[in-house]
Amino acid sequence: MLNDDAAAPPSTTFQALQSDDLVTRIADQVVRAIGDGRLRPGAKVAEAKLARELGTSRAPAREALRLLESQGLIVSHPRRGFFVHAYDADELADIYDLREALELHAAETAMARITEADVARLTAQVALLHKLAEAGQAQELVVEDYAFHRMLCEIGGNRRIVKLFDHISTELRAGIAIVGRLYNDPVTLAGTHEPLMEAIRDRDAERLKTELREHLEDARIHVVRLYRDAAEAPGD
Amino acid sequence: MLNDDAAAPPSTTFQALQSDDLVTRIADQVVRAIGDGRLRPGAKVAEAKLARELGTSRAPAREALRLLESQGLIVSHPRRGFFVHAYDADELADIYDLREALELHAAETAMARITEADVARLTAQVALLHKLAEAGQAQELVVEDYAFHRMLCEIGGNRRIVKLFDHISTELRAGIAIVGRLYNDPVTLAGTHEPLMEAIRDRDAERLKTELREHLEDARIHVVRLYRDAAEAPGD
């Protein structure tokens, strides 16, 4: 029963790449367009036009937009259509504040459950951050930075919080993508994780929370300022 | 059964509710069906069947189900369809844990911003809780209980947290609806809000957090236990 003919599901080692899910592919396209600035905040995304350009029918296009709406990247007005969510500085600040609440809680729980293996994984991740920072890979650095914080949430053990963290990351990343390059100094960013690791190695929940608070506060201020600047810059 | 009759948009003064949004109405129907047990956890909700029974086409039915999916009440498996999310005790515990993180954070912020008017509103709300408890209106009591906690989040001032609180409430309420009557003793439940109010009147963030933690912990344990019991009871 293993040898099928033509339509054989490849037991390959290859990359499956294109999920065969149309909706996901369309959503990815939109996300990318938002990320690289082809779709600016507030821009209309007409499902009809989107479908036409991608060569699909409106049904999956609409569904993809609804998916992105549930993720916060798109907003819709009934009978009016879909638009790229235009985050303002206040909203980003709110999101960071939420993230702080989540992460501090997860971190506290994590300190009571963390294993040696976990510490090793986190340490390795921070090493990766340094490597990327020195290589000047800002984009990847941001991704792996989120991955580090996600690990911390995972160790906390609350799956719902991890899911929410992913959700928030998506939004923040989208918001940040609009601004462009995030950190002028990647090396500094990577470095800010060291105090966190020290507290983690000591299983010191209070210290970790304090450091984390500061770490996130910095990030928040930085992003919000970048956002405000970006909002003022373009003439339009 | 959903479409009353021909086109006539009733200029009537009656039966408000029915937003003219088809998707919302369908979603409400499903939520109600879940709430009153017609749709049990894990049950399949076929979009085709749903549409047929409600006299609509599949498009809005599908969209309604996706909406509920984004709210967590429904889960979908590709090419397989939609199912009522069957929360297990662990998941409910996770959600409560998340709620605790949110609410404690919001409460702390709130204590630094709260006004006299806010205190008055909260006080009035607790009075309402007592009234409902004594009247034996368990259903309404639960609703207004959430409203109280929501107010607290609102005072905290982070809109994103309020939104998330709403999201979570929906899920918890759905989970609880499955279990049926929640509290054997409504009067006790109402009473548990007094210590919170005392701390709030004193603007004592630390005390409020401590009380809140206990308050939520109680609720969590209670719900999880009810859920476990419910899971064992039915022979199926």
Next chain:
DNA sequence: AAATAGCCGACTGTCGACAGTTGATTTGTC
């Protein structure tokens, strides 16, 4: 009778079509 292979109904993913809206453009009036 149990297990397997094939069949069938029902459902999902996707499509194109139609009617009612919306925002923008054009026309008409002062």
Next chain:
DNA sequence: GACAAATCAACTGTCGACAGTCGGCTATTT
């Protein structure tokens, strides 16, 4: 020339249809 009414193209909400897929049922085999 400026403002209001009529017009128009494009889009959204909804619909029914078709093809491929899934799970359950029947029939066949051992």
